Amino acid sequence: MKLIVSILFIAIVLSKAGSAYAQAPATSAKMGADSVNLKVYTGSYTLTSGSPIQKFTVTADKGDLFGEADSYGKNKLIKQAKPDTYQSTSSYGSIITFVRDGTTKAVTGLTLATQGTELSAKKDNP
Numbered sequence: 001m002k003l004i005v006s007i008l009f010i011a012i013v014l015s016k017a018g019s020a021y022a023q024a025p026a027t028s029a030k031m032g033a034d035s036v037n038l039k040v041y042t043g044s045y046t047l048t049s050g051s052p053i054q055k056f057t058v059t060a061d062k063g064d065l066f067g068e069a070d071s072y073g074k075n076k077l078i079k080q081a082k083p084d085t086y087q088s089t090s091s092y093g094s095i096i097t098f099v100r101d102g103t104t105k106a107v108t109g110l111t112l113a114t115q116g117t118e119l120s121a122k123k124d125n126p
Helices: 003-040
Strands: 044-046 055-061 064-069 074-079 085-088 095-100 109-113 117-123
Touching: 044 109, 055 109, 064 085
Parallel strands: none
Antiparallel strands: 044 055, 044 117, 055 064, 064 074, 074 085, 085 095, 095 109, 109 117
């Protein structure tokens, strides 16, 4: 009787481990899909004249977005609850909100809110 219970216990443990292993590729596939979705944000954005920043460049790497103001170095952008909104991990903690065309839904620009100021930029090649 103890042998049967032990065998059943081992079978249950192995079946749960197998199902967890089977789900791992789905997570990887999701990361790949997220990377594709992030590409809509990538590109170079030119800020309006008179801004302290000329260009803001957005790149995607391994499922994460990064933003770089001029050539000050890349910072990871963390997704926020509001659609198309990210927060920079820079010391300024800027909030970047991507702007979409009302008809095509293509990303055409962004706003960068930092230190009580909001800067606007247009995507160079939307």
